[in-house]
Structure formats: C-alpha cells, structure tokens
Amino acid sequence: MSHPVNDHEQIIKPNPLNKNIVGLGANSFFTDFSTEMILPLLPIFLERFLHATKTQIGLIEGLAELSVALLIALSGFYSDRLGRRKGIVVFGYGLSNLIKPLAFFAQSAGMVAMIRIGDRLAKGIRVAPRDALISASTPNGTSGFVFGFHKMMDGAGALAGSLATFALLWALGESEETFRTIFALSLIPGLISMAILVFVITDAPFTPSPAKQFRPDALPAAFYTLVFFQTLFSLFAMNYSFMILKAGDNGVALAMIPLAYALYNLTQAFFAIPIGRLADRFGKATLLAFVYLAFGLGAIAMAWGGVWGAWIGFGIYGFFAGGFNALAKAIISDTAPQELKATAYGVYYTSVGLATLASLVMAGWLWDRFGSTVPFWVAGISAAVLAAILYACRKRFILADQRNNVPS
Known part of the structure; x- marks a missing residue:
C-alpha cells in the first residue's frame, strides 16, 4: 500500500534557470545588443560608403568566421587543461566589446576586415569555455531548454540592438555620419554585458583533463555525426550579410532593413525555447532536420524575389x-x-x-558572376535535401537522446 511522502522524501527538481544560466543569458543579451547595432549596417556600409564588391564582403565575413575557427579549438582545449572557465570567458568578451566600436574609425574595407577578424578572434577565445560553463551549470535532462533559453536571450538582445539601429537611422538619416555614430554607441551595452559577467557569474571548477594532446577517439560517434552534418550544411549556407544585401536587391528600403533584421531576431528569440523544449521531448536531431528545412525555405523565399520574399525570408x-x-x-x-x-x-x-569561410567566398563569387538569385537557390535546395538525409539518419544521435531519456 502506498503512503504519503513527507517533505524530506520529496524529490525537488533542480531549477534550470539558476544564477549562472540567467547571468550568462543576460551577458549574451547585452553583448548581442551591442553587436546587432553594427552587423545590420556593416554590409551596407561596406557596399555604399567603402565601395566593396560582394566577393570582398563574402571574403571579409569568411575570414571573420575562419578567425573563430583558428582559436576556438585551442581555447577549448586550454580551458579543459586549466580546469576553469570564467577567466578565459571574461577576456574574450572584454576584447570583443572593445574592438567592435572601432568600426567608427574605419576608412577602408581592409580596416573593417581587421575589426571583424579581431572581434571574431575574441569570440574564438570565449565561446567554447562559455558553452562548457553553461553545460556545467545545466541540470540533467534540461540541456535543450537551457541552450534554447540562452539562444532566446541572444535573440532578444539582437532584437533590441537592431530596433535601436532602426530608430537611430530613422531619426538621424541614412548618412555615413549616422552609421559611424551608431558604431560608437554600441560600446554602451557592451560595457553593461562585461559588468554582468564579472560581478554575477561564478566559475565551475572541475578536475582538468590530464591529456597533453587531443585524442579524437576520446569523443563519441554521435558527436562526429553531428559535426559531419553541421559542416556539410555550412558549406551550402550563408550568413546574415547576404540576407541583408539580398533584401536591398529585392527592393527593401535601406532604413527598413534593420527592421526586417529585427523580425529575424524576433522570430529567433520567440522560437528558441520552444525548439529546445521540443528537442528535449522528441529528439534533438529530429528538430535539427526541421531547422535545416526552415533555412532552405527561407533562402528560396529570398530567391523568389520581391519585398515580401525578403520579409518572409527574414522571418523564416x-x-x-x-x-x-x-x-x-x-x-x-x-x-x-x-x-x-x-x-x-x-x-x-x-x-x-x-x-x-568556403561558403561565404563562393556565395560572393556566385553573386558577382551570376546575380543575387543563384546563391540563394543553391543554398535553399541543398538545405532541403540535407534536411531529409539528416531526418533519415536521426537514430545515429540516439546516444545523445538516451542520456536524457528522450525518444529518438
């Protein structure tokens, strides 16, 4: 016969929104606030005022992403050897938030490239230890929700930044001086994000890895399956810069582009937590396949052309x-x-x-040689095909799901 469980015997589920998770989310909110005051304007700034070609813009963005790649593995490995995370995270965020506003002084595409590369190098320093710190602060069975929450805070900060940029453009006009003023003002939310990181976040020390060098067989097969799919997808995808340029090509007024970008950030923030919750319930690979498909549909909408195609594309x-x-x-x-x-x-x-890097350079070359529509059709069709393949192979991720008692 069952009997009541007293207070001491009750199982209390841990709260996934603990101080570290909320604090790291707030830090990301203000960092993205700062970043997204700059990013929606940067491709336009390069094209209109610094007279860069699409190939040059693609190369700049590709080199920026390569800069992340060059440091991120080294930073992650060093963090595991050190047994601590916070110090590296603080350094990476601090460097990034001081470099980005230097776009105010940029007089050439080369100077913008150096600023973007410096910012991305700083991201390469911070991201792996930050994600590991989030993971260490995450209760079992809630990883989808927690990383969804963090992405939601990213998106909310990005939404605030792009709306601030829209308001400033609307009030001050579309001149080069306005662009540079917005770049300088991005320093303010960056400093707020640093204060949160320094004074709110606590480290999560652990026994460091004894390995003196990385052994590939130390990581499971499900991890490498994920890396394979994400890398293959990234070869065909493109980032925000080409979406912004395509919106202008589709007829969206310059002053409205930050608002369209705000729609992208709004849908990103709105869906991040629901995607995470559904992933915890139905399987992360299954949701990832639907995410691939969404990108494909968004790219096809942009390729279809017209102002409405651009707005629909940003939303998806x-x-x-x-x-x-x-x-x-x-x-x-x-x-x-x-x-x-x-x-x-x-x-x-x-x-x-x-x-x-390869994807962005190729997208820029395709645009300059064949027009704006071709790279979006290539990206859209490739993403849809890869979504179907990933869904068919989703059981390869069963190790990840079983650890959280999630059906495949």
Missing part, C-alpha cells in the same frame, strides 16, 4: 537561427565527457567555421 531565417547552433550545443552537452566539453565545442566550431 529567424526560426532557423533559433535552433541551429543551440541544438548542436545541446547534443555536445549530452555526449561529450565533462573534462572534454570545451575541447568538443572547439572542434565543432572549428569545422563549421572552415566550412563557412
């Missing part, structure tokens, strides 16, 4: 962004050993970053 692209890296990070959180988590995140970002 936000859904994709709400899940792409968050789901991958949740799978890594579930599969990688604690002492190798930052290393695993580093390997993942390095592979995706190298693929992104």
Whole structure:
C-alpha cells in the first residue's frame, strides 16, 4: 500500500534557470545588443560608403568566421587543461566589446576586415569555455531548454540592438555620419554585458583533463555525426550579410532593413525555447532536420524575389537561427565527457567555421558572376535535401537522446 511522502522524501527538481544560466543569458543579451547595432549596417556600409564588391564582403565575413575557427579549438582545449572557465570567458568578451566600436574609425574595407577578424578572434577565445560553463551549470535532462533559453536571450538582445539601429537611422538619416555614430554607441551595452559577467557569474571548477594532446577517439560517434552534418550544411549556407544585401536587391528600403533584421531576431528569440523544449521531448536531431528545412525555405523565399520574399525570408531565417547552433550545443552537452566539453565545442566550431569561410567566398563569387538569385537557390535546395538525409539518419544521435531519456 502506498503512503504519503513527507517533505524530506520529496524529490525537488533542480531549477534550470539558476544564477549562472540567467547571468550568462543576460551577458549574451547585452553583448548581442551591442553587436546587432553594427552587423545590420556593416554590409551596407561596406557596399555604399567603402565601395566593396560582394566577393570582398563574402571574403571579409569568411575570414571573420575562419578567425573563430583558428582559436576556438585551442581555447577549448586550454580551458579543459586549466580546469576553469570564467577567466578565459571574461577576456574574450572584454576584447570583443572593445574592438567592435572601432568600426567608427574605419576608412577602408581592409580596416573593417581587421575589426571583424579581431572581434571574431575574441569570440574564438570565449565561446567554447562559455558553452562548457553553461553545460556545467545545466541540470540533467534540461540541456535543450537551457541552450534554447540562452539562444532566446541572444535573440532578444539582437532584437533590441537592431530596433535601436532602426530608430537611430530613422531619426538621424541614412548618412555615413549616422552609421559611424551608431558604431560608437554600441560600446554602451557592451560595457553593461562585461559588468554582468564579472560581478554575477561564478566559475565551475572541475578536475582538468590530464591529456597533453587531443585524442579524437576520446569523443563519441554521435558527436562526429553531428559535426559531419553541421559542416556539410555550412558549406551550402550563408550568413546574415547576404540576407541583408539580398533584401536591398529585392527592393527593401535601406532604413527598413534593420527592421526586417529585427523580425529575424524576433522570430529567433520567440522560437528558441520552444525548439529546445521540443528537442528535449522528441529528439534533438529530429528538430535539427526541421531547422535545416526552415533555412532552405527561407533562402528560396529570398530567391523568389520581391519585398515580401525578403520579409518572409527574414522571418523564416529567424526560426532557423533559433535552433541551429543551440541544438548542436545541446547534443555536445549530452555526449561529450565533462573534462572534454570545451575541447568538443572547439572542434565543432572549428569545422563549421572552415566550412563557412568556403561558403561565404563562393556565395560572393556566385553573386558577382551570376546575380543575387543563384546563391540563394543553391543554398535553399541543398538545405532541403540535407534536411531529409539528416531526418533519415536521426537514430545515429540516439546516444545523445538516451542520456536524457528522450525518444529518438
């Protein structure tokens, strides 16, 4: 016969939104606030005022992503050897938030490239140990929700930044001086993010990895399956810069582009947590396949042309962004050993970053040679095909799902 459970015997589920998770989310909110005051304007600034070609813009963005790839694995491995995370994270965020506003002084595409590369190098330093710190602060069975929450805070900060940029453009006009003023003002939310990181976040020390060099067989097969799919997808995808340029090509007024970008950030923030919750319930690989498909549909909408195609494309692209890296990070959180988590995140970002460099350079070349529509059709069809393949192969991720008692 059953009997009541007293207060001491009750099982209390841990709260996934603890101080570290909320604090790291707030830090990301203000960092993305700062970043997204700049990023929606940067491709336009390069094209209109610094007279860069699409190939040059693609090369700049590709080199920026390569910069992340060059440092992220090293930073993750060093963090695992050190046994601590916070110091590296603080240094990476601090460097990034001081470099980005230097776009105010840029007089050439080369100067913008150096600023973008410096910012991305700083991201390469911080991302793997930050994600490992999030993972260490995440209760079992909630990784999809927690990384979804973090992505939601990213998206909310990005939404605030792009809306601020829209308001400033609307009030001050579309001159080069306005662009530079916005770049300078981005320093303010960056400093707020640093204060949160320094004074709110606590480290999560652990026994460091004894390995003197990385052994590939130390990470499970599910991890490498994830890296394979994400890298292959990244070879065909493209980032925000070409979406922004295509919106202008489709007829969206310059002052309205930050608002369209705000729609992307709004849908990203809105769907991030639901995607994470559904992933915890139905399987992360399954949701990742739907995210791939969403990107494909968004790219096809942009390729179809017209102002409405651009707005629809930005909205769908936000859904994709709400899940792409968050789901991958949740799978890594579930599969990688604690002492190798930052290393695993580093390997993942390095592979995706190298693929992104190739993708962006090729997208720029295709645009300059064949027009704006071709790279979007290539990206859209490729993403849809890869989504179907990933869905068919989703059981390869069963290790990640079983650890959280999630059906495949």
